[in-house]
Amino acid sequence: MVQAASRELDDWLTLNLDRGCTLDQLHESLLHAGYESTFAIDYLRQRSGGSWQPSAPAAAVTASGRVAVDASGDGASPAEAVLVGGVATAGRDACCALTLADHSGKSSLEAWWARCDELAGATRVNLGDRFAQIAGRNARNGIFYLRNVLSHEECDAMVEASAARIRSSTVVDPTTGQFVPDHRRSSFGTHFERAANPVVAAVEQRLAVLSGVPEPNGEGLQILHYRVGGEYRPHFDYFDPATPGCALQLKHGGQRLLTIILYLNDVDGGGGTIFPELGLEFLPEKGAALMFASITREGALQPQSLHGGSPVTAGVKWIATRWIRAGAYV
Ligand code: PD2
Numbered sequence: 001m002v003q004a005a006s007r008e009l010d011d012w013l014t015l016n017l018d019r020g021c022t023l024d025q026l027h028e029s030l031l032h033a034g035y036e037s038t039f040a041i042d043y044l045r046q047r048s049g050g051s052w053q054p055s056a057p058a059a060a061v062t063a064s065g066r067v068a069v070d071a072s073g074d075g076a077s078p079a080e081a082v083l084v085g086g087v088a089t090a091g092r093d094a095c096c097a098l099t100l101a102d103h104s105g106k107s108s109l110e111a112w113w114a115r116c117d118e119l120a121g122a123t124r125v126n127l128g129d130r131f132a133q134i135a136g137r138n139a140r141n142g143i144f145y146l147r148n149v150l151s152h153e154e155c156d157a158m159v160e161a162s163a164a165r166i167r168s169s170t171v172v173d174p175t176t177g178q179f180v181p182d183h184r185r186s187s188f189g190t191h192f193e194r195a196a197n198p199v200v201a202a203v204e205q206r207l208a209v210l211s212g213v214p215e216p217n218g219e220g221l222q223i224l225h226y227r228v229g230g231e232y233r234p235h236f237d238y239f240d241p242a243t244p245g246c247a248l249q250l251k252h253g254g255q256r257l258l259t260i261i262l263y264l265n266d267v268d269g270g271g272g273t274i275f276p277e278l279g280l281e282f283l284p285e286k287g288a289a290l291m292f293a294s295i296t297r298e299g300a301l302q303p304q305s306l307h308g309g310s311p312v313t314a315g316v317k318w319i320a321t322r323w324i325r326a327g328a329y330v
């Protein structure tokens with residue numbers, strides 16, 4: 001994480017001071033977001049124009065085996081992975097939740113990275129119809145793990161509507177651009193047409209708010225179901241311009257800028273989403289979302305976005321994936 005004041009951080013501060021948050025609460029939020037204590041204290045003191053001191057030592061940011069993230073966000077020290085946030089109290093969180101900005105005047109790529117900058121300094125976000133907690137992040141590479149993006153009822157409804165329709169999964173053949181069965185992906189899947197039912201429509205709108213990219217840029221939700229031993233070997237979600245099938249895929253709204261994986265159930269063993277280049281693993285948690293960039297801020301393919309689904313070792317895994325394009329998906 002960049003340890004420097006920014007317009008986004010100032011906006012976040014103004015918003016939350018206006019909502020009545022105390023400097024102590026904001027200090028704790030900054031620590032949970034991965035800011036260093038000295039930076040956070042200096043920043044809050046400077047902006048409040050006074051001699052504020054934290055009244056009590058803030059709760060330590062604790063390591064956890066459940067979600068592995070590089071809390072610094074700079075990708076430099078994945079070995080020191082820790083869980084960010086998730087320990088704050090409901091009252092304090094409700095007070096300090098970040099209301100996401102409207103980036104509609106920008107290009108989709110700019111809007112998405114502006115959203116990443118906002119999320120880099122937040123612990124809780126207001127998605128319009130519910131609040132989500134940022135439980136892990138690697139902000140430099142545009143990776144965020146958020147809890148409570150979906151209600152358990154929405155997860156159950158999507159699983160139920162998919163269960164009877166799942167088939168062996170396919171991938172895009174890089175040569176032809178067509179969907180074909182593939183040995184890298186031992187899962188079963190189906191998909192929802194956009195706005196296929198009220199739950200899907202509500203989720204799609206929420207993901208547009210979350211990502212900062214308009215809803216029409218999203219492909220229909222892809223549902224994947226893994227049984228024990230099922231996995232998805234590491235791959236990129238972007239279309240590789242070096243492959244002949246790419247041109248066909250790009251016709252439908254251009255490049256994939258980012259992916260949002262929605263975890264629809266708790267998995268009894270394994271099934272984490274891994275980023276081998278970054279040494280990160282995010283474990284499935286019902287209602288949580290993993291959102292990550294495939295394209296850099298500068299518009300290049302993002303090599304650190306290599307990711308895979310590790311084998312399920314117990315139980316089953318259900319996810320819904322939203323791939324979001326540079327333009328409207330047609
Ligand atoms: O199931 C996963 O964790 C996973 C991993 C990699 C899903 C996808 N990719 C995907 O849907 O693109």
Ligand code: ZN
Nearest residue numbers: 235236237307
């Ligand atoms: Zn993928």
